[in-house]
Amino acid sequence: MKIALLGGTGDIAEGLVLRWSKAGHEIFIGSRSEEKAQTITDEYKEKLASLGIEGQISGMANADAAKAAEVVIISIPPEYAAATISQIKDSFTDQIVVTPVVSMERHEDKSFVYNPPPQGSSALEIKEALPETVRLVSAYHNLPAKELSKVEEDLDYDVVICGDDEEAKAVVTKLTEDMPNMRVLDAGPLKLSAMIEAITPLIVNLNIKHKRHFSVKFV
Amino acid sequence: MKIALLGGTGDIAEGLVLRWSKAGHEIFIGSRSEEKAQTITDEYKEKLASLGIEGQISGMANADAAKAAEVVIISIPPEYAAATISQIKDSFTDQIVVTPVVSMERHEDKSFVYNPPPQGSSALEIKEALPETVRLVSAYHNLPAKELSKVEEDLDYDVVICGDDEEAKAVVTKLTEDMPNMRVLDAGPLKLSAMIEAITPLIVNLNIKHKRHFSVKFV
Numbered sequence: 001m002k003i004a005l006l007g008g009t010g011d012i013a014e015g016l017v018l019r020w021s022k023a024g025h026e027i028f029i030g031s032r033s034e035e036k037a038q039t040i041t042d043e044y045k046e047k048l049a050s051l052g053i054e055g056q057i058s059g060m061a062n063a064d065a066a067k068a069a070e071v072v073i074i075s076i077p078p079e080y081a082a083a084t085i086s087q088i089k090d091s092f093t094d095q096i097v098v099t100p101v102v103s104m105e106r107h108e109d110k111s112f113v114y115n116p117p118p119q120g121s122s123a124l125e126i127k128e129a130l131p132e133t134v135r136l137v138s139a140y141h142n143l144p145a146k147e148l149s150k151v152e153e154d155l156d157y158d159v160v161i162c163g164d165d166e167e168a169k170a171v172v173t174k175l176t177e178d179m180p181n182m183r184v185l186d187a188g189p190l191k192l193s194a195m196i197e198a199i200t201p202l203i204v205n206l207n208i209k210h211k212r213h214f215s216v217k218f219v
Numbered sequence: 220m221k222i223a224l225l226g227g228t229g230d231i232a233e234g235l236v237l238r239w240s241k242a243g244h245e246i247f248i249g250s251r252s253e254e255k256a257q258t259i260t261d262e263y264k265e266k267l268a269s270l271g272i273e274g275q276i277s278g279m280a281n282a283d284a285a286k287a288a289e290v291v292i293i294s295i296p297p298e299y300a301a302a303t304i305s306q307i308k309d310s311f312t313d314q315i316v317v318t319p320v321v322s323m324e325r326h327e328d329k330s331f332v333y334n335p336p337p338q339g340s341s342a343l344e345i346k347e348a349l350p351e352t353v354r355l356v357s358a359y360h361n362l363p364a365k366e367l368s369k370v371e372e373d374l375d376y377d378v379v380i381c382g383d384d385e386e387a388k389a390v391v392t393k394l395t396e397d398m399p400n401m402r403v404l405d406a407g408p409l410k411l412s413a414m415i416e417a418i419t420p421l422i423v424n425l426n427i428k429h430k431r432h433f434s435v436k437f438v
Contacts, residue, residue: 202414
């Protein structure tokens, strides 16, 4: 499929690019400027080459990446995600958009807490910024970036998703299963996203305390 | 140890009673009336006998059970938990109190959502109802009752806990490890409880959708 990663640098973007390239998907890296997107894309191309993966990957401005793709991953820090999407709203028609965005804050004692926007969750905030024709799926909140980027390792994680469009959730499920051995668990409608998002700061706290890169599994 | 289960009927109480009896702990079943506590206790005694487990278990009013115990588990439905604790506040001195309480509500579409009290979490609401001398630990929110009651089966679950007293968390960790093969993950201070509690309605939704009795594991 044609997959765009908006703000496609850092965090989970690298692992997704590597794994989906390996699975044969075409990747569009979006950034605020086309130039920055090109720089990032060249870095990914080098990594893909060093891993012997033949990737189809190109860099462009966020708006163009969104237009070119069937599935758009919002890989933008929470404080900028909704505003960035609003700015390029016209680039969206009927794409499937995936939000792994989680708004959290850090307390003085260095513990992280879930800090949802007034809409109730980051997913609902982003839904407001998108045209209604877009099918939004909330997913990939709890993938540890470091493990995800080790493309030779299969990852025995559960990816909990939610959304209001069954077909869109089926597409995201398929894309997730293209990254062995991840399992998708559908939690239900988009309005449940807060409960999935809240696991992320909990995992961040556990990671700090236990010096790990945890993901989650339902057993 | 001497462990009280207040409102010790239903949900996870049965599994805890059976597993801790097997591990040699002394159990006090509390209920609103001594008579009801006796009835429940007799049922547990029968179950323990049928499983060949020699248990030390007695029934009494909630206030007496709390007084008799070193560790008190609040096994009371969320809508009554804080009020019940307030009513017997004088029974608490320096016990370790464990809250698995999670306040949730059911939407019209039958999905469950986390619905914390004004204090921010059920744990913080219960903390307010208790004397300050009590050491409160938030734990056992995500144990599936049905699996827990199958005392012959080891459970490969993670129990995420939080609390402000390290010694109390160490005691709860030990008690949890008395139920093989559970692992405790300490998430940090009590104020983080909301993120642990929010996993429960998420799991309830997953259970309904996928016809399972999920617990959680961090991998």
